[in-house]
Amino acid sequence: MDKFNLSRRESLGLAAFATGMAAVPGVASARSKKPAVDFVTDIDFKDPKWTRDTYARIDGDIDPTKEKCGWIKGKAMGVRPNEKIRTLFGVEGFSFVRMKKLEDGSYRRMLREIVFYTDLETGEVMDKWHNPYTDETVKVVPIANDPFNFTISEYAPEGPSYGGLNTDLREREPFLQDWEYGPNGTMILNTGIDLMYPNALQPSQWPRESAGAMNRVSEHFIYVVEKADVENPELTHIPHIGSWSRITPWLPWMLMGQAEGHISYFTHFQTIPEGVAGLPAHLVKAARDMDEKWLSAPTEDYGPSLSSLEVYAREQTPAPVPEGWEPPKAPPAPAGFPPRKD
Template identity: 70%
Template sequence: MANDQVTRRDGLKLAAATVGMMAIPKAAGAAGIAAGAVTSASVPSFVTKVDFKDPKWNRDTYARMDGDVDPTREKLGWLKGTAWGVRDNEKVRPLFGVEGFSLVRVKQLEDGSWRRMLREIVFYRDLDTGELLKTWHNPYTDEDVRVVPIANDPFNYTISDFLPEAPSYGGLQKTAPAPRKPFLLDWTEGPDGTLICQTGIDMIYPSALQPDKWPRESAGPMNRVSEHFVYTVKRADVENPRLTHIPHVGSWSRVTPWLPWMLMGQAPGNVNYLCTFQTLPNVAALPADLAAAARAMDPKWLSAPTTDYGPSLSSLEHYAHEQTPAPVPAGWSPPQPPAAPAPRKS
C-alpha cells in the first residue's frame, strides 16, 4: 500500500494529536477522545498526504472537512452572518441577521467515493434585538411580511475523484454532458501552517417561481445564484490519520434573487449573504433559541439523515412546493430603486 494511504490499523497505532488552531470540544459519549478521531474499526481508509494535484487526496480531504468519514457519526456545521440588499443608486444595506446549522452524515461508496447526506435549516434575526424573526418590515415596500426560514431536506451529492455535475434542482437545471474533470480544488498554503480551500458554484437556471403564478414572490423567469465557500484548516490536522473530521473555520457568501417571502416581485436588485461557519460538537452547543426554533418545526432538523433519499432542492424550490402565492393588492407594482442623482454642475 502506498505511503500516503492510511489504513484503519495504521491510524489506530498512532497517538491522538492535539488539535491546534481550532481545538474541538470532546464528543458526547467519547470522553477522552477528540471529536473526529478514529474510534471504530468501521472507519474507511483515507488519503492524508497533502498533494493539491491528487484527486483522491482532494476527494478525501473535502469529505473530511464537509463531514465526518466515520459513518457512525454526524457533523454539525453552524453559520452566522448578515444578508444585505443591493439596488442601483443607493448604498448596500443590511436587511437581517442570518443564523443556522446543518447536520451531515458521510458514507463511503464501493468505488471509494463518499456520499454526503445533509439537512440544513437557517433562520433570520432582527439586526437590532437579535430575536428570531417571524415577521419582518420590508423597507423597500413599507410592509410587514411573514418570514420563511431556509429548510432544505435533503441536500445530497457524491464526492468523488471527479468534479460533481451542477445540481438539477428537481430537473429545473439542465446542463449538457461535458467531459469529466478531476476533482481538484483551489488550495493556498499559508505561512503559518494553514491550508485555505476555496470552492463554489455560479448558476443561472429556470425558476420554480414563475412570475405568472407567483407575481409577488418571483424575481423573474430565471434564478441567478452564486455560492462560494472558504475553508481554513491546519495542515497538521489534514495529515493526521486519526482525524476523520478536519476542524475548520470558514466563510460562506451567497448571491441570490430577492427572497420570495420579501414579496419584491421583479424589482431590480438582489440579496447578498456573508456568513462565517465552523464545526460544533453537538446540538447542545447551538444557541438555545436556534435549536428550539428548529425543534418546533420538526425534531428531524436536530439530526443528520441516516439513509439516502431525494430530490435535493434549494430553498427556492421548496418555497414553490410548500407555500401559496400572496394576494396581489390593487395597483401593486414591484418597488423600484431610487433615481440616479443628477450630475453635479461644474
Template identity: 35%
Template structure:
C-alpha cells in the same frame, strides 16, 4: 448556505485537473492535495468519513439589500446549520447526506422573527425560515474523476476557496408567481472559504478535520418578501465553523428547531432526491395552499 451546489461545482469540469493521475490511497498518501483523493480529503474537512458520526456546519450572517445606486442596507440576521453524515458505497464513491435550517433574526433585538416589516414595500411579510430537506450530494470514488481542489497552503494553515456561480430555470415562474418571482431564471452566486490546520489535513488518522469558514452570497429577493422583479437583490455575509454536536448550537436555535423542525436535529440516513431549496419549498407550500392539500413530503426518490 447552499452547500449542495458547492459539491456539484467542485467536481465539475470547472476545476478538473489536467495533471497526471496519482493512484496511491488516501491512507498511504498524507498529501490531501492528491487529485485522486479529492473526495475523501474534502469530506474529512466538510463532514466526517465515519458513517456513524454526524457533524454540524453552523453559520451566522447578515443579510443586506443591494439596490442599484445605493449602498448596501442591512436587513436581517441569519443563523442556522447544516447537519451531515457521509456514507461510503461499495464502489468506493461517497454519499453526503444532509439537511439544513436557518432562521431570520431581527437585527436590533437578535430574536428569531415570524414577521418582517418590509422597508421597500411598506408591508408586513410572513417570514419563511429555511428548512431544506434533503440537501444531498454524491462524490466520486478514489481515483475516479481525479479533480483537483484549489487548496492554498500558507504557513501552518490551509485554505479552500471556492466561488460558485449559479443560473438555472426559476422554480417560481413570473407568470404564476408575479409577486414572488425574480424572473424566468434564478441567478445567484455562493462564495466559500474553509480554513483548517495543515497538520490536521495531513494527518490520515483524522476522520474529521476541524474548520472555520467564511461565506458570501449574492441572490434575488426572497419569495416571501414579495418584491417580484424589483431591481436589486440580497447580499449575505457570514462566517461559521464545524461543530460536533447539536448541543453546541446557540440555545435559541436549539429550542426553535426542537419546536418547529425536530427532524433537523439529525442528518438523514439514506440518499434521496431531488434536493430542496427555499424556492422549491415555497412553491410547494403555495401550491398546497391553493389546492387545499398538504404540502408534498420531502423527496423520496432513490438513485
C-alpha cells in the same frame, strides 16, 4: 451568545488558528481512536482521490457512525441601484451531515440544514419582518432543506440540478480544488459556483414572489483548516472555520416581485463538535418547534435534493396581488456633477 461572535480575523483563520483548534473539544479524543475507514492523507493538490477524501472529511465525518454539525451566522443585505447597501436581517442556522462510503470509494453526503432569519437588534428568530422597500409586514420563511444530498467522488461534481431546472451541468473531469497554504500551519480552500437557471417561481404564477424567469446565483466558500489535521490518519473529520457568501435574487417571502436589485449574504461558519449541545439554545428551540428531525442528520439516502426556492414552490402559495400593485422602484440616478474647470 458571545462565544459565537467571531472577529473578522478569527473568521478568516489568520490568528493563532492552530492553537485554537487544538483546544476544540472532541478533536483530541478523535485522534486517539483508530478510524473506521481508510482515506488518503498525503497532501497532493493534483490528486483527485486526495481531493475527494479531504473534502469529504471537511464537509462531514467519513466515519458512518458519526454525524457532523455545522453552524453558520452572518447578515443579509439588500442591493439596489442608486443607494447605499442596506443590511436587512441576520442569518443564523445549522446543518447535520452523515457520510456513507460507496463501493467505488466515493462518499454519499446526506444533509439536513435549517437557516433562520433574525432580528438585527435582538438576534431572535423572526416570523414576521417589516420590508422597508414596500412598507409592509411579511411572513418570514426560513431555509429548510431536507435533504440536500450529493456524491463526492474523484470526479468533479456536475453541480446541483435543482429538481431538473439547472441543465447547465459540467462535463466529467478530475475533482481538483483551489487549495493553498496559509500562515501558522493552516491550509485554505476556496470553492464556489456561479449559476443561471430557470426559476421554480415563474412570474406568471408567482407575481409577488418571483424575481424573474431565471435565477442568477453566485455562491462562494472559504475553508481554513490545520495542515496537521489534514495529514492526520486518525482524524475522520477535519475541524474548520470559514466564510460563505451568496448573491441571489430577492427572497420570495419579501414580496418584491421583479424589482431591481438582489440579496447579498455574508456569513462565517464552523464545526460544532458538541452537536446539538453546542448550538445556541434559541436556534435549537426554533428548529425543534418545527420538527425534531432538524436536530440530526439523515440515516438513509433519499430525495429529491432541492434548493430553498424549489421547496418554497412546493410548500407555499402565491401571495394575493393588491389592485394597482407594482414592484418597488429604486431611487432615480443622482444628477451628474458639473464639469471640472481647470
